[in-house]
Amino acid sequence: MDPVFLSRLQFAAATMFHFLFVPLTLGLSILIAYMETRYAWSGDKNYLRMTKFWGKLFLINFALGVVTGITLEFQFGTNWSRYSEYVGDVFGSLLAIEASAAFFLESTFIGIWIFGWKKLSAKAHAVVMWLVAIAGISSAAWILIANGFMQHPVGYDIRNGRAELTDFLALITNKHGLLEIIHVLPASLLLGAFFIMGISAYHLLRKQHTEIFLKSFRIGLVVGLVTSLLTAFTGDLHGVNVSKTQPAKLAAMESHWETTTQAPLVMFAIPDETQEKNKIEIGAIPGLLSFLGFHDFNAEVIGLKDIPKQDRPPVLPIFIGFRTMVGLGTLLILLMIYGWIRRNKLMESPNYLKIMLWSIPLPYIAMEMGWVVSEVGRQPWIVYNLMRTSDAVSPIAGSQVMVSLTAFILVYGLLGAVGFYLIAKSVKEGPGAVTE
Amino acid sequence: MELQSIWFFLWGLLWAIFFLTDGFDFGIGILYPFAGKTDRDKRVMLNAKGPLWDGNEVWLITAGGVTFAAFPKVYATMFSSLYTPLMLILFALIFRGVALHFRGKIESPGWKKTWDTLIFLGSFMPALLFGVAFANIFAGIPFDNQGLYHGNTLKLLNPYGLLGGLLFVLLFMLHGANWMTIKSTGELQERFAQIAAKTWMVLVPVAVAFLIASFFATRLYDNYIKSPALFLVIVLAVAALFCARYFNAKKAWFKAWFASALTIMGCTFFGIFGLFPALFPSSMNPAWDLTAFNASSSPLTLKIMLGVVSIFIPIVIAYQSWAYHLFKDPVSDEDLDMDEAY
Numbered sequence: 001m002d003p004v005f006l007s008r009l010q011f012a013a014a015t016m017f018h019f020l021f022v023p024l025t026l027g028l029s030i031l032i033a034y035m036e037t038r039y040a041w042s043g044d045k046n047y048l049r050m051t052k053f054w055g056k057l058f059l060i061n062f063a064l065g066v067v068t069g070i071t072l073e074f075q076f077g078t079n080w081s082r083y084s085e086y087v088g089d090v091f092g093s094l095l096a097i098e099a100s101a102a103f104f105l106e107s108t109f110i111g112i113w114i115f116g117w118k119k120l121s122a123k124a125h126a127v128v129m130w131l132v133a134i135a136g137i138s139s140a141a142w143i144l145i146a147n148g149f150m151q152h153p154v155g156y157d158i159r160n161g162r163a164e165l166t167d168f169l170a171l172i173t174n175k176h177g178l179l180e181i182i183h184v185l186p187a188s189l190l191l192g193a194f195f196i197m198g199i200s201a202y203h204l205l206r207k208q209h210t211e212i213f214l215k216s217f218r219i220g221l222v223v224g225l226v227t228s229l230l231t232a233f234t235g236d237l238h239g240v241n242v243s244k245t246q247p248a249k250l251a252a253m254e255s256h257w258e259t260t261t262q263a264p265l266v267m268f269a270i271p272d273e274t275q276e277k278n279k280i281e282i283g284a285i286p287g288l289l290s291f292l293g294f295h296d297f298n299a300e301v302i303g304l305k306d307i308p309k310q311d312r313p314p315v316l317p318i319f320i321g322f323r324t325m326v327g328l329g330t331l332l333i334l335l336m337i338y339g340w341i342r343r344n345k346l347m348e349s350p351n352y353l354k355i356m357l358w359s360i361p362l363p364y365i366a367m368e369m370g371w372v373v374s375e376v377g378r379q380p381w382i383v384y385n386l387m388r389t390s391d392a393v394s395p396i397a398g399s400q401v402m403v404s405l406t407a408f409i410l411v412y413g414l415l416g417a418v419g420f421y422l423i424a425k426s427v428k429e430g431p432g433a434v435t436e
Numbered sequence: 437m438e439l440q441s442i443w444f445f446l447w448g449l450l451w452a453i454f455f456l457t458d459g460f461d462f463g464i465g466i467l468y469p470f471a472g473k474t475d476r477d478k479r480v481m482l483n484a485k486g487p488l489w490d491g492n493e494v495w496l497i498t499a500g501g502v503t504f505a506a507f508p509k510v511y512a513t514m515f516s517s518l519y520t521p522l523m524l525i526l527f528a529l530i531f532r533g534v535a536l537h538f539r540g541k542i543e544s545p546g547w548k549k550t551w552d553t554l555i556f557l558g559s560f561m562p563a564l565l566f567g568v569a570f571a572n573i574f575a576g577i578p579f580d581n582q583g584l585y586h587g588n589t590l591k592l593l594n595p596y597g598l599l600g601g602l603l604f605v606l607l608f609m610l611h612g613a614n615w616m617t618i619k620s621t622g623e624l625q626e627r628f629a630q631i632a633a634k635t636w637m638v639l640v641p642v643a644v645a646f647l648i649a650s651f652f653a654t655r656l657y658d659n660y661i662k663s664p665a666l667f668l669v670i671v672l673a674v675a676a677l678f679c680a681r682y683f684n685a686k687k688a689w690f691k692a693w694f695a696s697a698l699t700i701m702g703c704t705f706f707g708i709f710g711l712f713p714a715l716f717p718s719s720m721n722p723a724w725d726l727t728a729f730n731a732s733s734s735p736l737t738l739k740i741m742l743g744v745v746s747i748f749i750p751i752v753i754a755y756q757s758w759a760y761h762l763f764k765d766p767v768s769d770e771d772l773d774m775d776e777a778y
Contacts, residue, residue, distance in 0.1 A: 052775070059776075063537035066490070067530040073500055077515025078522055081583065088508020089733040093741050096501035099494060100748040108491035108752070108759055114776045115487035119762055162508075164734040394516035395584050404523045411527060415534060422541050432775065 001398030004390050007079040010405040012375075014071055016368055017412045021065030023367055026140055026185065027192020028058045029133035031219060033126065040126040050212055053431035054196065057423055062110065064419045068412065073099075079401065083382050083392035087163045090156045090171060091149055098142035106135035140188075141181050148177020151378055152245050153386050163386065176245065179238040180374075186230040187370070190332065191363040193224035197339070198360035199427050201353035204346065209430055214346065221343055225336040232329055235370075236292075242377075243293035246384060247302040248311060249377035252318040254289050256303050263289040263301035271315040276305055313379040321372035328366035335359060439738045440713075443506045444728035446745065447715065448708030450502055454495035455566070455604075456611070456700040457756075460693070461489040463612020465532065465559020466605060469552065471616075471631055477624060478552070480767045482536060482778040484619035487763045489536065491756055493529070503715075505741050509583070509731035510715045517577055517585035521569055521592060525562045532558025540778050563608045564601040568592055571600020571646075574654045574707050576719030586720065596653040603646045606639040607700055610680065614693035617684075621766045629684060632692065636681045643677065643703075655717070656710025666709050673702025 032054050039047035073095055076084050084092070109131045116125060149155075155171035156163040165171065197220035200213035243250045250256070255271040255278055256263060267283030287297035294301075304312055335356065342349045378384055382392040464481050472478035504511040515522055531554040539551035575596055578587040613632035617625055647670065650656050660666045676698035683692035711717065715731065718724035732738060771777060 056775075059537065060541075063534055067533040070493075070497060070529060071526045073497060073504075074515055074522060074526060076504065077500075077511045078519050079516070081512035081516035084504060084512040085509050085583070088504055088511060089737050092501070092504030092506075092508050092511065092733070093737055093744075096498065096505035096741060097744055099498040099501040100745055100752065103497060104491065104494045104748070104752045105755070107494045108756055111487040111490045112759055112762065115483075115763065115771075115774075117774065117776065118770070159734070165737045165740075168736070168740050394512075394519070395582070396516055396519055400519055404519075407523070407527060411530065415530070418534075418538065422538065425542075 001402055003396055003398045003401050004393045006398055006401040006405055007393050010079065010401060010408055011075055013408055014075065018068040018072060019371060020364060021061050023188035023191040024061050024195055025065045026136050026188035028054060029136050030189060031192055031196060032058055033129040033133045036126040036129050040122040046212055046215065049431045050216055056426050060419055060422050064415060079394050080392050081394035083387065086387055087383060090163050090165045091146055094142055094146040098139055102135050102139035102142060106132055106139055144180040144184060145172055145174060145177035148174040148180055150383050152176035153383050175241060179241055183231065183234040183238050186227040186234060187367055189223055190227040190231055191367060193220040193227065194360055194363045196220040197224060198357045201356040202427065203430060205350060205353050212431055217346060218343065221339050225340050228333045228336045232333060239292060240295060248307045248313055250293055251302060251304045252313045252315045252377055253322040253373060255315050255319045256289060256301055257305050258303040259300065259306045261298050261300045262287040265289040271319055273315055313377050318373050318377045321369040325366045325369040325373065328362050332363060439735060440728040440732045443732065443738055444713060447502060447506065448705060450495060450499040452701045452704035454499050455704055456697040457492035457495055459608045459700055460611040460615040461485045461492055462559040462563040463608035464616060465555050466563060466609050467612055467631060469556050471627060479772055479778060480620055480624060481616060483767045483771055484616055486778045488759060491759060506733055506738060507715055507731045508733060510726045513579060513583040513726060514716050517579050518569055520589040521565050525565050528558045528561035536778055563605045567601035567604025568597040570707060571597045573716060574650065574656055576717040578719050580720060581724045596649050599646050599649055603642050606635055606642055610635045610639055611696040611700060614696045617689040618693055619766050632684050659710050659712055669702055669705050669709055673699055673706060676702055
């Protein structure tokens with residue numbers, strides 16, 4: 001059994017599962033902090049009930065996010081020891097900073113938030129939630145900066161047989177990482193907003209707790225409208241940067257084989273990697289790929305054929321992933337615009353509410369697909385143009401990884417099911433009465 | 437002192453703080469099925485660590501992250517060599533974390549019992565395995581100059597390794613029982629005071645045996661013979677251990693907990709001082725030891741990271757101390773009635 005393939009599978013499974021929880025944690029923490037602030041400064045009990053209801057769902061999600069995150073830090077050592085040794089001087093510091101500057105704050109204050117309702121004043125308690133939210137964002141930012149190094153390594157020199165840090169400022173202001181941050185953060189808020197709107201829609205359709213859930217839905221709507229547009233905008237910036245720095249990824253995203261100017265965007269295609277062409281191509285729009293990649297209809301776009309075979313990423317998952325992400329992102333924008341038009345007639349729009357309830361999974365799928373494009377698109381490199389994934393794996397037996405991979409799938413599958421059940425149960429129970 | 441040496445001791449300090457903070461969480465989890473007779477007892481135990489354990493666990497993440505940043509070669513070799521035990525620890529920690537959050541979500545005996553088992557295993561396994569792992573590190577791990585591991589997981593369960601595991605389990609049980617004397621009242625508090633006293637009786641001979649066995653199984657004492665002043669750390673650990681018993685008898689619960697914390701700190705530093713400058717010694721050839729000097733990051737990284745931890749670790753200690761202060765009172769019925777309580 002090939003430890004490289006199994007380790008990749010394990011890391012992919014572990015990160016993708018972890019990322020089911022991260023964006024909701026980020027998005028909800030900010031929205032809950034806002035609701036609690038409204039309560040603390042106005043004394044409006046409805047905001048307290050909202051804080052408690054969404055807080056309960058938040059905590060179930062948070063617990064799963066934390067425990068699945070811990071394994072990731074250690075997997076660089078267990079499964080990717082050659083990588084860790086080679087780039088640890090640069091990459092390791094980012095993980096260490098994440099833990100000491102952000103994750104500590106988040107984990108300590110979440111405990112205070114959960115148990116501190118009677119120990120702190122309402123205002124202090126709301127401030128604690130803001131600290132949790134800020135710490136979560138900053139934690140995500142450090143991790144994305146670390147990922148930015150893998151995508152576009154900067155601030156290092158090869159010395160003593162490894163990558164050594166030469167410019168810390170360049171490392172933490174890496175354009176690729178910053179673009180990821182401004183894309184992932186609004187996307188997380190968008191996901192949080194859809195979560196809130198979908199669940200609010202569930203109760204609004206049943207005409208229960210309408211005051212609370214109309215308020216919640218409208219908060220979601222405002223945030224969702226703004227962030228759906230923002231996510232598309234920053235995604236475009238990100239795409240333009242990728243076109244310049246990672247031509248192979250761009251070519252795979254579009255299954256684009258021949259280097260051409262005025263490169264067309266193909267709506268639908270079936271890539272054939274052995275024949276180096278597309279089996280079927282439907283709906284080619286001339287020049288659009290050049291425009292999307294470089295904001296210039298005449299720009300030259302490098303085709304996969306001009307990239308050595310051993311440096312090409314697998315085309316199909318990236319091609320499908322990119323289309324799914326962009327398609328869903330567009331759909332989310334439309335849903336938000338329609339919702340905005342109907343914002344004062346939500347109770348009279350049961351079909352829209354139903355669609356919103358069933359739309360909860362959509363931003364999840366879009367975000368996971370975004371990561372498939374980003375990370376599968378980075379292959380065959382673990383650090384782009386610097387180290388190959390196949391050179392990065394630990395000197396361990398495939399059987400060892402097979403066992404841990406099986407354990408990951410079983411345990412995570414089980415936890416996912418339990419988490420989903422608990423969230424669904426809490427949703428159905430609805431908001432409780434508050435005594436304070 | 438050179439940058440690398442400073443980092444070596446910082447590395448040791450982070451592990452020590454992890455053991456002395458999350459250590460009592462583990463201890464409570466180990467005592468949980470035995471000391472928690474009723475559901476209320478159990479909930480008092482869980483809520484006694486409820487507000488704090490999450491923050492405590494991050495010391496592990498930070499210890500891991502700092503190993504990566506300051507000693508990448510150690511991070512790479514240590515965690516790939518100890519692949520299976522580390523995975524077991526991580527899965528145990530996953531179960532512990534989820535169990536604490538989920539146990540109280542559904543009022544059903546079967547549901548609670550399932551999570552109860554996982555709370556115990558999720559605390560006992562890491563305590564045992566960290567002890568086994570560190571004892572084996574003290575004794576040296578069979579890896580070559582390419583970082584290739586030549587051992588197997590079962591060989592880690594040698595007598596010295598198991599003794600280390602037992603030592604950790606008992607230390608954490610004492611520490612956990614001491615925390616419970618702070619966080620409980622009445623009959624339950626007396627129960628934990630007795631548990632602490634009984635655990636102490638077993639811990640003392642095990643600790644002595646470990647100190648003696650270390651002489652035969654490891655190279656730790658070489659440094660102590662070279663610089664006898666280091667023996668002070670052993671004296672300190674032993675003195676703290678006796679203080680733990682003394683304050684327990686005096687019903688000075690905070691002092692007893694503080695003493696067991698100091699004992700754990702002393703035990704960790706007994707190993708750290710003995711290891712210096714090796715972080716991960718090779719049992720195949722001492723020349724292949726990964727040390728603070730041959731496995732560290734570049735001076736620039738070490739300097740930047742020293743700046744980072746010098747700023748953030750004191751801040752973390754400050755707000756965590758505040759959190760401990762905020763939740764220092766015994767768990768009350770009112771606490772248990774809260775919606776958010778475990």
